[in-house]
Amino acid sequence: MNKSKKKAALGRYIWLLPLAALLFLCGVAGLYTYRYQQRFLPGTTIAGVDCANMTALEAAQALKEVVSVTKITLGDSSGELVAEIPVTAFVDEGKLDDAALNAFNSQKENAGLFDWLLPGQHPCPAAFFRSVTEEQAAQVLEAAVYKDQPLIAPADACIELTDEGYEIIPEEPGTTINMEVCAAALAEGLRAMKTIWPAPDAIIAEKAFVRPKITADSPTIRKMANELDSYLLLPVTIDFGDGETYTLTAGDIISACDITIRKSRVKCAPDPERIRALIDELTDKYGYDGVNAKFRHAENTRPYVYYRVGDNGWTLDRAALTDRVYTALSKREGAVLKPSYDYTWYWKSFYARSRLGDTFIEISLDNQYLWAYKDGELIVETPVVTGNIAQRCDTRRGFFRIAYKVTDVTLRGPTWDDHVDYWMPFDGEIGLHDSSWRSTYGGDIYLNDGSHGCVNTPLKAMRLIYRYFDSNDVVIVY
Numbered sequence: 001m002n003k004s005k006k007k008a009a010l011g012r013y014i015w016l017l018p019l020a021a022l023l024f025l026c027g028v029a030g031l032y033t034y035r036y037q038q039r040f041l042p043g044t045t046i047a048g049v050d051c052a053n054m055t056a057l058e059a060a061q062a063l064k065e066v067v068s069v070t071k072i073t074l075g076d077s078s079g080e081l082v083a084e085i086p087v088t089a090f091v092d093e094g095k096l097d098d099a100a101l102n103a104f105n106s107q108k109e110n111a112g113l114f115d116w117l118l119p120g121q122h123p124c125p126a127a128f129f130r131s132v133t134e135e136q137a138a139q140v141l142e143a144a145v146y147k148d149q150p151l152i153a154p155a156d157a158c159i160e161l162t163d164e165g166y167e168i169i170p171e172e173p174g175t176t177i178n179m180e181v182c183a184a185a186l187a188e189g190l191r192a193m194k195t196i197w198p199a200p201d202a203i204i205a206e207k208a209f210v211r212p213k214i215t216a217d218s219p220t221i222r223k224m225a226n227e228l229d230s231y232l233l234l235p236v237t238i239d240f241g242d243g244e245t246y247t248l249t250a251g252d253i254i255s256a257c258d259i260t261i262r263k264s265r266v267k268c269a270p271d272p273e274r275i276r277a278l279i280d281e282l283t284d285k286y287g288y289d290g291v292n293a294k295f296r297h298a299e300n301t302r303p304y305v306y307y308r309v310g311d312n313g314w315t316l317d318r319a320a321l322t323d324r325v326y327t328a329l330s331k332r333e334g335a336v337l338k339p340s341y342d343y344t345w346y347w348k349s350f351y352a353r354s355r356l357g358d359t360f361i362e363i364s365l366d367n368q369y370l371w372a373y374k375d376g377e378l379i380v381e382t383p384v385v386t387g388n389i390a391q392r393c394d395t396r397r398g399f400f401r402i403a404y405k406v407t408d409v410t411l412r413g414p415t416w417d418d419h420v421d422y423w424m425p426f427d428g429e430i431g432l433h434d435s436s437w438r439s440t441y442g443g444d445i446y447l448n449d450g451s452h453g454c455v456n457t458p459l460k461a462m463r464l465i466y467r468y469f470d471s472n473d474v475v476i477v478y
Helices: 002-013 016-035 056-069 093-110 134-145 179-192 219-232 250-256 272-286 318-331 348-353 445-449 459-468
Strands: 044-046 071-076 081-086 122-124 158-162 165-169 203-205 236-241 244-247 257-262 265-270 291-293 305-307 335-337 360-364 369-374 377-383 398-401 406-412 417-427 430-434 455-457 474-477
Touching: 044 093, 056 093, 071 179, 081 134, 093 122, 134 179, 158 219, 158 257, 165 219, 165 250, 179 203, 219 250, 219 257, 219 265, 236 272, 236 318, 244 272, 250 257, 250 272, 250 318, 265 272, 265 318, 272 318, 318 335, 369 459, 377 459, 398 417, 417 459, 417 474, 430 459, 455 459
Parallel strands: 044 122, 071 203, 236 335, 360 474, 430 455
Antiparallel strands: 071 081, 158 165, 236 244, 257 265, 291 305, 360 369, 369 377, 398 474, 406 417, 417 430
């Protein structure tokens, strides 16, 4: 009886359990509903920033933190970076609070009490970017681009002449941007920007950089290089004879011509005077000027020495050779030129009768040294000092004969008045003599402190030369 009563009593209260559970769930739901009346719904983002479960104040703080580290990238259509600009440059910080509050109010107006139970995303619009004009964008860009680097204008590629030819100078891209294009792209991109997190897509400007107009591989540079090659690589060879040939180098042609490069055009004008100077230099080195005189060479470096004789002229027709080189360069025609030699000017019969014997004085300008041979015997050898190179008083190279010899004479000139014990002229007013004012000879004295052209010789050596050599004896200077 008691058990039956207990079961009946329990049956009357069992319905309270579901009611209690329902009341509990309603309480929990009420608490969450109340909570989400103060916070953003799950899945809420403002400008891409996750603000779920945050109050408007917390969301504003989250936005500020993201804004402080986010940068907007401006790039060129080629993929090159133009600038990275902090978002803070375009955001009114005071509007972040308003943006968060407006988003919250908008969400509350449009959301039901129990929307927090429904899965999904709740993106909210943001209105915290300033309205940026192209002028304002340009100011921000200039500060961002040129803050840590100077404004460098682009430079076109060009061609510069050198002593040995020419060099192609590559273009310099510089750092100049097309401010009008970039500012317009930035302003338009900001107006279209909806999110700042994750990092917004780069804003792309078409042809953002001011590029050089002429590059090193451009047709303009190639055309100028080909034009220069047609001048500087011209195969002009001078055949001096006896195996001595010389082909003009690019450096030779540059030295002999007036070459201008202007407005992508090349002009080469051969200069007769400069060509003559080049021909003189080459002839001195490779040509056979003067009598082919074979003699006992003290330095033993070559068996034959070819020299000009006295003042009678040059055997090689330098003027004619100059004209032929000028013509070849003017017409841009390759050529092998053989100089004409004139052997009629010197006394053939005289040299045929009186061939160079074993008595002569040999002077090496390069070594500043003299050897004197009498009947094949070395009488004296000594260092000497010849003409001053720095003052263009060079002692002339050549094949000469002693004109006469005297003692105790004063040599006078525009700037000198010197007494010498022995005087033996062999090339006009140039000759051998002692020089009491010198204490050292040889070496490189002649380069800056040489004579006015004479061969200064130590007194002891000059005394022997005067004793053993007479008028008409040969003096060979090389």
